[in-house]
Amino acid sequence: MQQPSDASLTTWLAANPGIEAIPGRDLFVVAKYMIPLDASLMQGCLVAAGIPAVLADANLVQTDMLLAPALGGVRILVPREFLVESAAVMAAFERGEYALDENADVGAVQPDLEHDTSRGSSGQI
Numbered sequence: 001m002q003q004p005s006d007a008s009l010t011t012w013l014a015a016n017p018g019i020e021a022i023p024g025r026d027l028f029v030v031a032k033y034m035i036p037l038d039a040s041l042m043q044g045c046l047v048a049a050g051i052p053a054v055l056a057d058a059n060l061v062q063t064d065m066l067l068a069p070a071l072g073g074v075r076i077l078v079p080r081e082f083l084v085e086s087a088a089v090m091a092a093f094e095r096g097e098y099a100l101d102e103n104a105d106v107g108a109v110q111p112d113l114e115h116d117t118s119r120g121s122s123g124q125i
Contacts, residue, residue, distance in 0.1 A: 009080070012084060019083065022077065027077040027078065027079060028077065028078060028080060029056075029076070030077070030078050030083065030086050030087065030090065031076040031090060032072055032073040034061075034068045034069070034074075035074075036074050039055055039075075040058065043076055045089055045090075045093050045098055046078065046086055046089055046090070051089065053077065053078045053086065054077050054078075055074055055075070055077075056075040056077055057071050057072075061073065
């Protein structure tokens with residue numbers, strides 16, 4: 001994806017007031033989640049799309065869920081050059097484009113080596 005110019009990025013940021021800059025860093029908060037697992041799932045989608053997304057406060061919120069509202073939840077941070085792309089990935093996620101049908105084939109089941117009788121009675125490799 002082509003990098004947006006500074007002027008177009010400034011315009012885009014003005015149109016997306018929920019995006020927060022991290023002071024002194026080239027990172028922006030693109031999403032907040034009260035449930036750490038939801039944040040981790042979205043971060044995984046972003047990383048799979050080639051966006052270097054990181055979680056902030058995930059361990060703290062996971063340790064004590066009562067702190068989540070006080071901290072503002074788990075934040076997902078991305079670098080400036082990936083802001084527009086991350087918004088597109090998150091919008092696709094919200095539309096359900098990454099959802100799997102309950103009958104989706106996710107690959108073959110791996111054999112259980114511990115109980116594999118083709119290798120002898122002990123099952124050791």
